[in-house]
Amino acid sequence: MPTGIYVGTDDGLYILGAERRVELPGRRVRALAAGHEGLCAVVGDWEIFTSGATGIWRHVARLREARVTCVHPGPDGILVGTAGARLHRVEDRVVHALEGFDAVDGRAKWHTPSGEPPSVRSIDVDEDGTIYASVYVGGIPRSTDGGLTWQPTVDSDEQVFQVLAVPGNGPLLAATARGLATSWDRAQSWNHRTLGLAGTYCRAVAVCGDTVLLTASPTADGTSPALYRGGLEGVRFDRCDKGLPETLSGTIDTFCLSAAGSTAAFGTSEGAVYVTQDAGRSWELLADDLPPILCVLVRE
Incomplete structure (x- = not known):
C-alpha cells in the first residue's frame, strides 16, 4: 500500500498525502490495521475487507x-473482535x-457502565506471538498458544480502551480510564501513569520511537480531549500544544491516533486531522x- 495517512470515516476511506483521494466511497470504515500483505478494514458493522500492494479492496468475510x-x-489469519466480547479468526475467508x-x-x-454488553476494543500481538485483547469492561486477557486458551492479566473491572505491544524490548501499553497502564514484564505487573494529565480517561495510545x-x-x-507526549520510560506527560487549538472539538476515540517512525496523526469526530513529523513536538x-472520523492509520 502507498505511504500516507489513511483516515476511515462515516463516508469512505480518505488517503491524505501528496494529494487526497477517497476509497470505499459511501461506506463506513470503522477500523484499520496494517499487516505484512497490506491493510485490513472493518467496513460497516459486519464486513471485513483487505487491500494488498495493488490497492484494490477485496471482501474477505462477513x-x-x-x-x-x-x-x-x-x-x-485475521483476528477479529466483536461486540459481546467475542473473538474470531478469519482464515481463507472462513x-x-x-x-x-x-x-x-x-x-x-465483564460489563459496561451503561449496561450494554462488553466488547473487545482492540487486539495486538507481541513479537513472541502472545495475543492481547482489551475488553471494555473486562481487562486485558492474553493467550500464549495462538488463541486456544486465555488468561486474565489486569483486574476485570479495569476499563481498557486500547492495548499496544511496543516492538523490540518495549513495554506493553494500555489506554485506560485510570491513565496509561504500562507493563515491562508481559502483563505480569502494571503501573499507571497520570502525572501531567488533566484527565485520566485515555482512549488511544501510539508510539514514535521512544516517545x-x-x-x-x-x-x-x-x-x-487533549493530546500528551512523554518518554516510554518516563513518568510525566506534557500536553501537546504547538500547532494545536487550545480546545479540541469532538472526541479522539480508540484507533484515531496512529504513528510510524517520527510521524503521527490523529483525527477527531468533527472531521479534523492533525499531523506531526517530530514525534508530537509540533503539529x-x-x-x-x-466526515466524522472513526480511525486513522499512518503508513511510511
Whole structure:
C-alpha cells in the first residue's frame, strides 16, 4: 500500500498525502490495521475487507452474529473482535470462533457502565506471538498458544480502551480510564501513569520511537480531549500544544491516533486531522472538512 495517512470515516476511506483521494466511497470504515500483505478494514458493522500492494479492496468475510469492533491481521489469519466480547479468526475467508476466549477466568464479571454488553476494543500481538485483547469492561486477557486458551492479566473491572505491544524490548501499553497502564514484564505487573494529565480517561495510545503519544479526557464520554507526549520510560506527560487549538472539538476515540517512525496523526469526530513529523513536538492541521472520523492509520 502507498505511504500516507489513511483516515476511515462515516463516508469512505480518505488517503491524505501528496494529494487526497477517497476509497470505499459511501461506506463506513470503522477500523484499520496494517499487516505484512497490506491493510485490513472493518467496513460497516459486519464486513471485513483487505487491500494488498495493488490497492484494490477485496471482501474477505462477513460476521453475522455480532458487530465487528476491531481486527488484527497476521500470518495465521485475521483476528477479529466483536461486540459481546467475542473473538474470531478469519482464515481463507472462513470465520472460526476462538472458543477459549469465552472460558477466560473472570468473564462473568465483564460489563459496561451503561449496561450494554462488553466488547473487545482492540487486539495486538507481541513479537513472541502472545495475543492481547482489551475488553471494555473486562481487562486485558492474553493467550500464549495462538488463541486456544486465555488468561486474565489486569483486574476485570479495569476499563481498557486500547492495548499496544511496543516492538523490540518495549513495554506493553494500555489506554485506560485510570491513565496509561504500562507493563515491562508481559502483563505480569502494571503501573499507571497520570502525572501531567488533566484527565485520566485515555482512549488511544501510539508510539514514535521512544516517545508515547496519548489522548486523555476529563470525562468518561471522551469530550474535551487533549493530546500528551512523554518518554516510554518516563513518568510525566506534557500536553501537546504547538500547532494545536487550545480546545479540541469532538472526541479522539480508540484507533484515531496512529504513528510510524517520527510521524503521527490523529483525527477527531468533527472531521479534523492533525499531523506531526517530530514525534508530537509540533503539529499542523492537515484537513478539517472530512466526515466524522472513526480511525486513522499512518503508513511510511
